Amino acid sequence: MVHYKLIYFNVRALAEASRQIFHLAGVPFEDVRIQRNDPTWETDIKKSTPFGKMPVLSVDGFDIPQSAAIARYLSRKFGFAGKTPEEEAWVDAIVDQFKDFFEDLRKFIIANRLGKPAEEIEKIRNEIVNPSRDNYLRIITGILQKSKSGFLVGDNVTFADLVIADSLVTLEKNGFFKKEDYPIAANHQLKIHNLPKLKEWIETRPDTQL
């Protein structure tokens, strides 16, 4: 049997969709979580990764870096990447749109991590993340309004659904999202996170802020 090992920090962020793909597919994997203050991250682990970053997926020892590349690789293996070339392209586009938004959200995350003054953090929240979130959720809502299946692309769950639904968890936990303000996105999240295999995982997984 193929041995899958997914290595990341102990957060959802850029690896959670891939973890969820394993759970949806019912495929066992090693869910390695490096604590952010683990000194071996800087001294050892970082250097052992292909690009000096995590997540990394190890497939029988063959390492794949970059979160979207990992999620797409697993999704194509296990059937969550879209059914046609056009569906696959839209799944990819939605995930990259999330990543564009995440670049802005990351400014808030890093300012917090560095212990920047509250005033500076609020400025990032109001001037960078809030407008970017509005644009991001407007796009997602628009896609869902046109969807007949309730999924973002086609008639089945794809890794785009996983990425978007998880992003709302992070937005909500960090004061950027209230379900009543974005009911269409919130309903989509509920639909995805109620998929039985995901529901079970979400109820038992480590609870993290990001």
Add this chain to the structure above:
Amino acid sequence: MVHYKLIYFNVRALAEASRQIFHLAGVPFEDVRIQRNDPTWETDIKKSTPFGKMPVLSVDGFDIPQSAAIARYLSRKFGFAGKTPEEEAWVDAIVDQFKDFFEDLRKFIIANRLGKPAEEIEKIRNEIVNPSRDNYLRIITGILQKSKSGFLVGDNVTFADLVIADSLVTLEKNGFFKKEDYPIAANHQLKIHNLPKLKEWIETRPDTQL
């Protein structure tokens, strides 16, 4: 015959790899270039795009947004996406690594576009782009040093080769890259840009700073 239309600003940046895929494949496409000062961009075109951004690929009227999603879609159609799932994942990862670097380079591009003071632009150059470029080219050089074919992934040209080789054009034109400082990356660029169908395109295409 399928009608392909690729819509972007009159720059290489995030659409050039897709243009090059068409040229390599010998597939005709409409290369639509919107001037940045075209007033219809803000009033009309922007609203007509799926995510309010370009590039957009239109395939018989079906629109696909996001540069990497477009390049991957075309590459899988025309045979430049990698030969195995593992090759495909590495192609994707390299392209996403470029996109991570481009987020930093974009700060320099935007500061220039907004006419920021020379001092501020130099600060971005030295403190953000130069270290990020060093990391980016260290990764690319490392991959090429291990390559037996001279291509970034596998034995054939992929869209990762196109993205990386084009990025060096932009870096060179903007004072971030000298061939003698990065001979391995420079040789790779030469190999790619000497592919006959690409060479012909590069000699005749619009010459742009980005």
